[in-house]
Amino acid sequence: MNRTLIAILKILAKENKIIGSKEIAKKLKMYGVNLSERTVRYHLKILDEKGLTKVFGKEGRVITEKGRQELETVSTVEKVGFIINKIETLSYLSDFDINSCKGKIIVNLSYIPKSKLKKALKSMENVFNSSLVMSNRILFIEKDDETVIVPDDHVCIGTICSVTLNAILLKHGIPVISRFGGVLEIRDGQPYRFNALISYDGTSLDPLEIFIRGKMTDVSGAIKNGYGRVLASFREIPTVCLNKVKEIYAIMQDKGFQGILMFGEPNQSLLDIPVGIDRVGIIVVGGLNPIAAVEESGIQTYTSAISTLCDYQAMIDFKELNETVK
């Protein structure tokens, strides 16, 4: 499968209706592919032969189920550096306004077996009362909706992803450079050092998902007695923006957000991690810390980090959810 064939499949999957070679040729330009209608038809025939597309009407095509499956595990290259791309795309697409608290924010989605929900909520309770989450709001979905499919006997929980911070700052013209996802060791209640780091621009898997799966966290310990290992990320902001970031962060805190564990000094290493020239390092909590605590309690979840956009107003206070389920 070459890039052109994949791009055509993507267009058909996205449009989700019958379209002709002329329209496909036009849309292909967005993927950096310049082809004549005639050449598009040639490629469509190849896709037909592979059973990935199928003729509909005279010149129209639709994608087949097999075509969709093919797309799902598509091309590696697109996955290299994928996490940083996901961060940048969702930061841009979020339209959350911190002053009115309206708009879409970025969430991580986790699926938890219904039978384990009570126990899971119990494990998350202390995390939501701590400084290790972005906010005490949570998304709770019991049945499929437009954006989320919930498997049988499961519920879906959405935690606010810390990339939301990037999105809010970006709306104020401040670019945040996301560098590493890591496991942050907490000693005596304070960030002590990173035990593991994975660069966002060199991995196709989300670093925080890797750390949870690898059972490398001890979020419960960090909360219970101040010694443990939590999910966190290392980011940088241009020095010139530092005061503005602190101002906006103060507004965020007013509105019930938190998440920045440490601000560094301009041009100085933070927890031994060097920063770029004229930049300041910041350490931000991982939005998945509650889910890490759930996994620590022996409940297996299926998690997709930096997953999707969700209306902030649809989220509820964790306490409220906890009361309802009780």
Next chain:
Amino acid sequence: MNRTLIAILKILAKENKIIGSKEIAKKLKMYGVNLSERTVRYHLKILDEKGLTKVFGKEGRVITEKGRQELETVSTVEKVGFIINKIETLSYLSDFDINSCKGKIIVNLSYIPKSKLKKALKSMENVFNSSLVMSNRILFIEKDDETVIVPDDHVCIGTICSVTLNAILLKHGIPVISRFGGVLEIRDGQPYRFNALISYDGTSLDPLEIFIRGKMTDVSGAIKNGYGRVLASFREIPTVCLNKVKEIYAIMQDKGFQGILMFGEPNQSLLDIPVGIDRVGIIVVGGLNPIAAVEESGIQTYTSAISTLCDYQAMIDFKELNETVK
């Protein structure tokens, strides 16, 4: 703990004898730290107070057990980019000569419960008969030796790490650029595409260990019916070396080595992964494929990839080991 204190601890740990502040000051230069004897003494006092070092004689110091523990989980920065550093260090330190087959090669160490050894060997058998390993030689250690500590009720198995290829080529003046560790999808017996990639220079954890822990492989499937997911890495060599690499690889094959699954073309993407200017991509098997198969069969191992150097002559044919244990 700042860099200076850590550097002093490292020197004391490495020397493993009583040394004075003068000698420490001299050795610190290697770590990029320039200090007077007097200042070194000041730092040593801080370490004494923390219980990390202890006075011996008039001016001498030794590292304490607590000091060693502190070093074990040392400084993050040293872990960022750690895997690529490990690759480069061991490639340089290996003195294996392909013509005489003498010297030290690089191995991955895995610890397997003794009670599961027979089953584990069974799972590895087909992998060692396939093209998915570097060689059919294996290291088998039942009791602690100079370099390896074997936990009770376990045995240690060493598989040849694919970084050995880098080491052999480096001895011939050919630099290999290790870019990604990945999960390679096999279709119809052939490499099809990477399903996941992690860059060696942006992770403190070994990518292949991550993929094994994350249960992302299906080595057994790849061997049984030609469809599966195996560990592999993406590397680059300068185009000017291509013929020489093929020559040396032919010698390696004569001597019972293998491991290069694909050679790319100069300046051309290989399995959709672009290469640097005037470079050729190569795809190399992961030395841990046999261990991935063991994990797939439900046996948990503890594995340390790109772990240590070991005398090639101490390794035995997998078949021989299999016969002995039977």
